[in-house]
Amino acid sequence: MRHKTIKNLLPEYIDNELKPEVRKAVEEHLRKCSACRQYMERLRLLLEEPDLTFFPRLTPDPFLPVRIRALAEEKNRTSAGRASFSTRLKPVLVAVLCIAAFLLGGWMGNHLGEMSAESSPSSAYSGFILPDSTTTFNGIWVEAMDQLVGAEK
Amino acid sequence: MKAYSGLSLMTEQKFDFEALYRTHAEKILNLAFRMTGREDVAKDLTQDVFLKLYEHYGDFRGDSRIYTWIYRIAVNHILNYLKREKRMRWFDLLDKNVSDLFQKKSYESDWGLDNRPIMPLEQMEKSQREKIVWRAIQSLPLNYRVPLLLHRYEELSYQEIAANLNLSLSAVESRIHRAKKSLSKKLKPWLGKI
Numbered sequence: 545m546r547h548k549t550i551k552n553l554l555p556e557y558i559d560n561e562l563k564p565e566v567r568k569a570v571e572e573h574l575r576k577c578s579a580c581r582q583y584m585e586r587l588r589l590l591l592e593e594p595d596l597t598f599f600p601r602l603t604p605d606p607f608l609p610v611r612i613r614a615l616a617e618e619k620n621r622t623s624a625g626r627a628s629f630s631t632r633l634k635p636v637l638v639a640v641l642c643i644a645a646f647l648l649g650g651w652m653g654n655h656l657g658e659m660s661a662e663s664s665p666s667s668a669y670s671g672f673i674l675p676d677s678t679t680t681f682n683g684i685w686v687e688a689m690d691q692l693v694g695a696e697k
Numbered sequence: 698m699k700a701y702s703g704l705s706l707m708t709e710q711k712f713d714f715e716a717l718y719r720t721h722a723e724k725i726l727n728l729a730f731r732m733t734g735r736e737d738v739a740k741d742l743t744q745d746v747f748l749k750l751y752e753h754y755g756d757f758r759g760d761s762r763i764y765t766w767i768y769r770i771a772v773n774h775i776l777n778y779l780k781r782e783k784r785m786r787w788f789d790l791l792d793k794n795v796s797d798l799f800q801k802k803s804y805e806s807d808w809g810l811d812n813r814p815i816m817p818l819e820q821m822e823k824s825q826r827e828k829i830v831w832r833a834i835q836s837l838p839l840n841y842r843v844p845l846l847l848h849r850y851e852e853l854s855y856q857e858i859a860a861n862l863n864l865s866l867s868a869v870e871s872r873i874h875r876a877k878k879s880l881s882k883k884l885k886p887w888l889g890k891i
Contacts, residue, residue, distance in 0.1 A: 555881050561874070583888050586887065605740070612748050616752055
């Protein structure tokens with residue numbers, strides 16, 4: 545085996561991941577070649593022997609829980625404030641939607657009523673009934689029912 | 698394990714949280730330090746992790762050890778920080794002039810990886826050798842770096858790394874193997890000539 549091939553196989557050799565026949569060939573080469581042997585020893589030294597004392601041991605801040613609690617409570621207050629605003633807004637939105645629906649319904653009924661009155665004058669009550677000062681609800685209801693019965697006949 | 702939620706349980710949560718912090722803070726702080734190499738960042742990340750724990754303590758289902766749960770949250774939070782930091786490094790590069798970039802040597806030279814060794818590896822102190830390796834690890838892509846850091850400095854098994862990073866066992870094996878391969882190329886100046 546050439547030096548370069550051995551060099552490329554060394555990480556796997558150190559990790560014991562080579563097939564037995566390849567491992568044997570690498571070992572044979574290492575026995576004969578001192579340069580490759582030194583290269584492998586140095587690589588093993590760097591890869592496989594970590595110095596766990598390299599990082600100084602840090603000590604946690606004993607007051608951090610106090611700060612965390614304060615941070616969390618502040619976050620909670622902010623989100624609670626946001627929630628109460630949306631809670632206050634909800635009935636207003638519902639009221640606005642109801643008014644809009646009522647107005648739209650009135651407009652559509654009136655508009656459809658006019659359209660059907662134009663096409664067939666006899667069915668004036670088939671659309672939306674818009675009360676005026678001269679009609680009473682009972683009168684309108686009776687007339688509407690008469691109209692329906694007449695239409696069925 | 699009790700499920701905590703809402704403001705009304707804050708008082709109850711407080712006592713558990715203090716104990717939780719006392720037991721695990723040192724491990725999490727030092728994990729963050731070893732993963733990032735920066736004390737100030739490690740402290741900030743520890744604060745973030747414990748704030749998360751304080752807010753989501755009720756999410757712990759009790760199907761693993763509490764330390765495993767905390768450790769997983771911490772590893773993922775640190776990983777997200779490292780990803781963000783990588784993006785920020787690109788923005789920093791965009792801010793610099795093109796001529797500045799040409800004048801400066803490669804990123805690896807910033808880490809001192811292309812410096813010629815001043816003495817043989819065997820004569821160096823263990824901590825000096827570790828500094829060389831650590832710098833080389835920092836220049837690896839994130840998906841190789843994080844599993845290798847967890848294996849080398851946290852002494853986690855491949856299975857534990859797989860569980861923490863939500864990877865398959867074979868993915869962890871292959872990433873660590875590639876990391877070592879890439880590391881051996883970066884460490885060439887200290888290994889001698891063949």
